[in-house]
Amino acid sequence: MTKARPCSIADTLxxxxxxxxxxxxxxxFFGVRRFESMVRNIGAPRDILAARLxxxxxxxxxxxxxxxxxxxxxxxxxxxxxxxxxxxLHLLRQWGDRHLAETPPVVFEHSCGASFDxxxxxxxxxxxxxxxxxxxxxxxxxxxxxxxxxxxAAAGAQSSPSQAVLG
Amino acid sequence: MTKARPCSIADTLxxxxxxxxxxxxxxxFFGVRRFESMVRNIGAPRDILAARLxxxxxxxxxxxxxxxxxxxxxxxxxxxxxxxxxxxLHLLRQWGDRHLAETPPVVFEHSCGASFDxxxxxxxxxxxxxxxxxxxxxxxxxxxxxxxxxxxAAAGAQSSPSQAVLG
DNA sequence: AGGGTCGGTCCGGATATCCAACGCAGTAGT
DNA sequence: ACTACTGCGTTGGATATCCGGACCGACCCT
Numbered sequence: 001m002t003k004a005r006p007c008s009i010a011d012t013l014x015x016x017x018x019x020x021x022x023x024x025x026x027x028x029f030f031g032v033r034r035f036e037s038m039v040r041n042i043g044a045p046r047d048i049l050a051a052r053l054x055x056x057x058x059x060x061x062x063x064x065x066x067x068x069x070x071x072x073x074x075x076x077x078x079x080x081x082x083x084x085x086x087x088x089l090h091l092l093r094q095w096g097d098r099h100l101a102e103t104p105p106v107v108f109e110h111s112c113g114a115s116f117d118x119x120x121x122x123x124x125x126x127x128x129x130x131x132x133x134x135x136x137x138x139x140x141x142x143x144x145x146x147x148x149x150x151x152x153a154a155a156g157a158q159s160s161p162s163q164a165v166l167g
Numbered sequence: 168m169t170k171a172r173p174c175s176i177a178d179t180l181x182x183x184x185x186x187x188x189x190x191x192x193x194x195x196f197f198g199v200r201r202f203e204s205m206v207r208n209i210g211a212p213r214d215i216l217a218a219r220l221x222x223x224x225x226x227x228x229x230x231x232x233x234x235x236x237x238x239x240x241x242x243x244x245x246x247x248x249x250x251x252x253x254x255x256l257h258l259l260r261q262w263g264d265r266h267l268a269e270t271p272p273v274v275f276e277h278s279c280g281a282s283f284d285x286x287x288x289x290x291x292x293x294x295x296x297x298x299x300x301x302x303x304x305x306x307x308x309x310x311x312x313x314x315x316x317x318x319x320a321a322a323g324a325q326s327s328p329s330q331a332v333l334g
Numbered sequence: 335a336g337g338g339t340c341g342g343t344c345c346g347g348a349t350a351t352c353c354a355a356c357g358c359a360g361t362a363g364t
Numbered sequence: 365a366c367t368a369c370t371g372c373g374t375t376g377g378a379t380a381t382c383c384g385g386a387c388c389g390a391c392c393c394t
Contacts, residue, residue, distance in 0.1 A: 007273065111301065145198055203371055354375105
């Protein structure tokens with residue numbers, strides 16, 4: 001790859017975007033924290049799983065904690081940063097439940113007693129975040145949007161306007 | 168891989184979990200909807216990008232719309248299902264901004280005027296969703312949790328209890 | 335001793351990714 | 365008409381990653 005847009009999404013995916021990484025997180029959140037169990041539940045090749053665990057530990061998403069000396073055995077726990085990814089998994093699961101049309105294999109319940117329905121809201125106003133309700137401000141020279149919006153007139157701005165409404 | 172836990176997260180990742188797929192979505196949400204522009208902004212190999220676009224269209228996340236006959240040219244637009252993935256990207260970006268320690272290359276603003284801070288809440292009670300505030304109910308025989316919670320006593324239930332608190 | 339568990343590593347073959355080059359259709363310039 | 369250029373891919377061959385299964389060391393049990 002040549003040059004890509006500087007972007008936190010891409011940076012995040014460099015940590016958790018490889019195959020199985022998010023499934024490792026899923027298991028960890030379920031409380032499954034040992035190598036053998038993960039192999040079983042995820043169905044990943046052992047060497048790949050080992051590589052993913054190394055990466056997640058090095059990135060500070062998981063930490064390796066000994067649960068037994070002699071024989072030396074470790075389990076993997078989520079760090080604070082790791083726990084911050086739980087909501088990503090909730091949204092992915094919810095999307096699958098809604099759009100991939102099977103009966104959900106796992107159902108969640110919130111502590112308030114209601115069946116689980118996650119909504120992403122604005123911390124300030126509390127409104128749900130919807131397409132079109134946000135504006136992006138590009139901070140890096142040259143990586144704004146260069147025209148080509150579908151059916152709009154060739155609006156005034158020419159070289160990479162530094163902001164744009166999403167949707 | 169042998170057998171893996173039946174799971175909507177895995178199903179969703181089968182659609183958007185391959186390299187570059189979510190970056191395609193990022194560009195589409197920014198309004199970048201043409202092949203050439205995506206190649207530039209994502210920095211992906213052209214053949215891979217073509218494959219990802221095919222997959223996303225076939226999965227109903229994007230739709231191919233002609234913006235010119237003669238020469239026949241298409242652009243890729245998000246479907247309803249595609250728009251539903253926008254929040255996933257917001258969370259990934261937010262995680263990167265918080266934990267990967269650089270100055271965010273793109274900053275968002277909500278329509279309420281506040282700078283963007285997305286919070287995942289329960290649709291019923293409105294409370295923020297936190298680790299430990301949810302219970303998972305496993306619907307499929309044999310895929311509950313089989314013991315091994317870190318420091319708890321070997322609690323009563325033996326074979327795959329069908330529910331568990333997350334965290 | 336023999337068998338089982340746990341957490342990996344190692345190997346060879348299959349698959350996916352990468353990159354540069356090419357094809358093709360139409361448009362713009364001279 | 366000839367050349368150049370753009371947009372959107374496809375093709376071929378080198379490289380990287382993934383896969384399944386075998387293997388290993390350390391320990392426990394009988």
